[in-house]
Amino acid sequence: xxxxxxxxxxxxxxxxxxxxxxxxxxxxxxxxxxxxxxxxxxxxxxxxxxxxxxxxxxxxxxxxxxxxxxxxxxxxxxxxxxxxxxxxxxxxxxxxxxxxxxxxxxxxxxxxxxxxxxxxxxxxxxxxxxxxxxxxxxxxxxxxxxxxxxxxxxxxxxxxxxxxxxxxxxxxxxxxxxxxxxxxxxxxxxxxxxxxxxxxxxxxxxxxxxxxxxxxxxxxxxxxxxxxxxxxxxxxxxxxxxxxxxxxxxxxxxxxxxxxxxxxxxxxxxxxxxxxxxxxxxxxxxxxxxxxxxxxxxxxxxxxxxxxxxxxxxxxxxxxxxxxx
Amino acid sequence: xxxxxxxxxxxxxxxxxxxxxxxxxxxxxxxxxxxxxxxxxxxxxxxxxxxxxxxxxxxxxxxxxxxxxxxxxxxxxxxxxxxxxxxxxxxxxxxxxxxxxxxxxxxxxxxxxxxxxxxxxxxxxxxxxxxxxxxxxxxxxxxxxxxxxxxxxxxxxxxxxxxxxxxxxxxxxxxxxxxxxxxxxxxxxxxxxxxxxxxxxxxxxxxxxxxxxxxxxxxxxxxxxxxxxxxxxxxxxxxxxxxxxxxxxxxxxxxxxxxxxxxxxxxxxxxxxxxxxxxxxxxxxxxxxxxxxxxxxxxxxxxxxxxxxxxxxxxxxxxxxxxxxxxxxxxxxxxxxxxxxxxxxxxxxxxxxxxxxxxx
Numbered sequence: 001x002x003x004x005x006x007x008x009x010x011x012x013x014x015x016x017x018x019x020x021x022x023x024x025x026x027x028x029x030x031x032x033x034x035x036x037x038x039x040x041x042x043x044x045x046x047x048x049x050x051x052x053x054x055x056x057x058x059x060x061x062x063x064x065x066x067x068x069x070x071x072x073x074x075x076x077x078x079x080x081x082x083x084x085x086x087x088x089x090x091x092x093x094x095x096x097x098x099x100x101x102x103x104x105x106x107x108x109x110x111x112x113x114x115x116x117x118x119x120x121x122x123x124x125x126x127x128x129x130x131x132x133x134x135x136x137x138x139x140x141x142x143x144x145x146x147x148x149x150x151x152x153x154x155x156x157x158x159x160x161x162x163x164x165x166x167x168x169x170x171x172x173x174x175x176x177x178x179x180x181x182x183x184x185x186x187x188x189x190x191x192x193x194x195x196x197x198x199x200x201x202x203x204x205x206x207x208x209x210x211x212x213x214x215x216x217x218x219x220x221x222x223x224x225x226x227x228x229x230x231x232x233x234x235x236x237x238x239x240x241x242x243x244x245x246x247x248x249x250x251x252x253x254x255x256x257x258x259x260x261x262x263x264x265x266x267x268x269x270x271x272x273x274x275x276x277x278x279x280x281x282x283x284x285x286x287x288x289x290x291x292x293x294x295x296x297x298x299x300x301x302x303x304x305x306x307x308x309x310x311x312x313x314x315x316x317x318x319x320x321x322x323x324x325x
Numbered sequence: 326x327x328x329x330x331x332x333x334x335x336x337x338x339x340x341x342x343x344x345x346x347x348x349x350x351x352x353x354x355x356x357x358x359x360x361x362x363x364x365x366x367x368x369x370x371x372x373x374x375x376x377x378x379x380x381x382x383x384x385x386x387x388x389x390x391x392x393x394x395x396x397x398x399x400x401x402x403x404x405x406x407x408x409x410x411x412x413x414x415x416x417x418x419x420x421x422x423x424x425x426x427x428x429x430x431x432x433x434x435x436x437x438x439x440x441x442x443x444x445x446x447x448x449x450x451x452x453x454x455x456x457x458x459x460x461x462x463x464x465x466x467x468x469x470x471x472x473x474x475x476x477x478x479x480x481x482x483x484x485x486x487x488x489x490x491x492x493x494x495x496x497x498x499x500x501x502x503x504x505x506x507x508x509x510x511x512x513x514x515x516x517x518x519x520x521x522x523x524x525x526x527x528x529x530x531x532x533x534x535x536x537x538x539x540x541x542x543x544x545x546x547x548x549x550x551x552x553x554x555x556x557x558x559x560x561x562x563x564x565x566x567x568x569x570x571x572x573x574x575x576x577x578x579x580x581x582x583x584x585x586x587x588x589x590x591x592x593x594x595x596x597x598x599x600x601x602x603x604x605x606x607x608x609x610x611x612x613x614x615x616x617x618x619x620x621x622x623x624x625x626x627x628x629x630x631x632x633x634x635x636x637x638x639x640x641x642x643x644x645x646x647x648x649x650x651x652x653x654x655x656x657x658x659x660x661x662x663x664x665x666x667x668x669x670x671x672x673x674x675x676x677x678x679x680x681x682x683x684x685x
Contacts, residue, residue: 025475051475057505062464062498069468072453073412075475077468089494096458097465103660104454106445110663141661165663194666241666 001185007177009151009184010040013158014078016187018048021076024162027054028063028080037082038118038177064090064115068097071111076162084119084171085128098167099142111167114158118174120212120262121309124302131299132262135269137169138240144168144193145239147211149176152184156191157237164193173212193238196246202232205322206250208273209260210236213310217260220315229323239269247273248280255286256322260315265293287325290318327562328544328574333535338579339559340549344607346615354558358622364405364425364553365617366631368397368610371421373635374430377643378437382588386647390437391418395583396517398609401425402556403483403513403576406564412451412482414466416459418515419485428452431642435649442649460486460493463512467499470508481509481567483560489520491534500575504541509567511560512575515550517582522595535577543573550580551609581607
């Protein structure tokens with residue numbers, strides 16, 4: 001057990017999975033000698049060599065398309081897309097092939113691969129480096145979409161994703177990479193890709209979020225507690241396929257839900273959650289489902305980013321609206 | 326080396342059998358009679374099955390179908406150069422290659438009839454499923470061959486695509502990766518002169534597609550795509566290079582689609598009878614038959630018997646495909662993930678009832 005940040009935890013998971021399974025290979029832009037632009041694969045090139053930690057040409061569709069072929073022929077590639085904003089050239093490969101190969105071949109050929117990509121705002125980066133477009137992938141049957149929120153979670157979820165028989169989009173909150181450290185175990189530590197994490201129990205309201213939104217959610221919950229509101233917090237972990245039982249049972253118990261989503265409002269995952277709650281437990285709801293999201297605008301450059309980024313104060317207001325309905 | 330002697334940048338094209346079936350004795354490959362006859366049989370089977378499939382489509386018994394007519398040598402020749410454990414990655418107009426590599430005809434028909442079971446070719450048959458988004462299969466072939474190399478196996482991957490596919494970004498990215506990673510991949514571009522209605526000269530200003538290999542740092546060769554011996558020889562050399570660890574090769578098979586792009590297309594809207602006539606005179610099956618006859622391996626009686634046998638065989642395969650059970654509602658849900666997520670299980674049950682028993 002040692003104290004580490006999320007970058008170190010991901011590095012540890014990659015290292016241990018590569019040591020355990022010869023079929024695991026890493027590939028992407030600058031992942032080798034340079035250790036990745038966020039240093040996530042630091043040291044692995046030296047340890048496993050250029051044959052397993054592969055610096056590729058600068059071509060996202062190529063990286064993902066080649067990874068699909070590797071997976072079809074027995075390897076377990078872990079491909080890095082340098083930023084989620086650069087994943088779109090590979091969108092066709094992900095949606096048209098990675099997600100469908102199992103079904104198309106009736107289970108004869110499968111694509112056990114992981115696509116890692118840092119995502120999200122709040123780090124004052126260049127254009128295209130800050131989006132959170134997970135919903136595009138959640139709408140694609142055949143993919144799993146996983147977003148860790150802490151170093152410990154990142155380790156257990158990534159190890160599970162690498163061992164998973166289906167393609168996993170593993171989105172790492174860039175803002176949380178070095179935000180805090182926690183104890184992370186060395187050796188086998190796996191988390192299920194099918195269960196939400198109960199961060200904190202509460203009885204008045206369920207706060208639902210994932211990835212980089214968790215710190216703001218926790219802060220809002222602490223503030224609400226001071227006003228006498230007991231908040232339950234759910235970290236979704238796996239956005240697709242989602243643990244609907246975990247989400248619905250919590251909101252059924254508390255009667256109120258505030259969903260926090262970094263992405264723009266329309267057609268985001270929060271919309272699906274709100275719709276499911278109304279389908280399943282309308283009569284248990286004591287207030288309309290609240291959503292705290294970015295507006296439906298192009299993500300501003302750093303000088304304007306604070307208008308966009310969901311903060312704890314906005315979540316606190318949503319909690320108040322839900323409680324005073 | 327053929328790739329040295331037939332440099333596409335010097336305007337060379339490899340041809341061993343000319344349009345009248347005359348063979349270039351210096352270049353004639355040594356292929357045993359049994360394999361020659363197997364190749365011929367597969368080319369004729371491809372033609373017979375292809376014509377049958379078009380008729381089935383017209384009768385509403387098969388969905389939209391991309392005919393192979395005229396490209397039988399272009400498909401069978403390269404596939405002849407593969408061995409056990411090698412992979413075949415294809416687009417959608419490669420029936421001859423599939424049949425030669427062991428895909429059952431009825432399965433390939435089942436696919437065009439609209440059943441995913443048609444892509445289940447059988448254990449140990451290394452053929453990827455059809456890739457409909459043009460060119461998108463090219464990087465897969467590179468990854469598949471990388472995996473063979475990674476495990477120190479000798480397997481080679483043969484990857485088909487068309488002249489249209491060579492304009493896609495995945496062509497560039499795939500060939501570029503293959504060059505850099507030196508993967509055992511053989512790329513076959515079936516240049517059939519038309520991408521639906523777009524003629525080859527509007528697809529690229531490059532004089533040949535073969536010469537594009539130069540930019541990726543590996544050899545390219547232009548081959549008469551209606552000459553099965555030339556395609557076999559060029560591919561065999563490329564496969565051997567790949568097996569020796571010397572990396573990929575791009576082969577441009579210069580051929581012609583004698584039929585429509587698919588059964589939904591009408592090629593008379595964009596090309597002339599004169600052009601069609603020119604290419605009918607260069608039919609790949611005719612010249613191969615003349616070659617076999619001159620070798621004493623073929624005659625009219627054998628031809629008649631073969632056509633009868635294949636006609637009957639194709640009918641049986643059609644019957645088999647048509648008798649195959651349509652998918653159950655469980656089948657269409659079951660292969661989304663390795664194990665069905667809880668929510669999908671409830672969606673399946675809900676859907677079963679929502680379809681008023683039609684999903685039972």
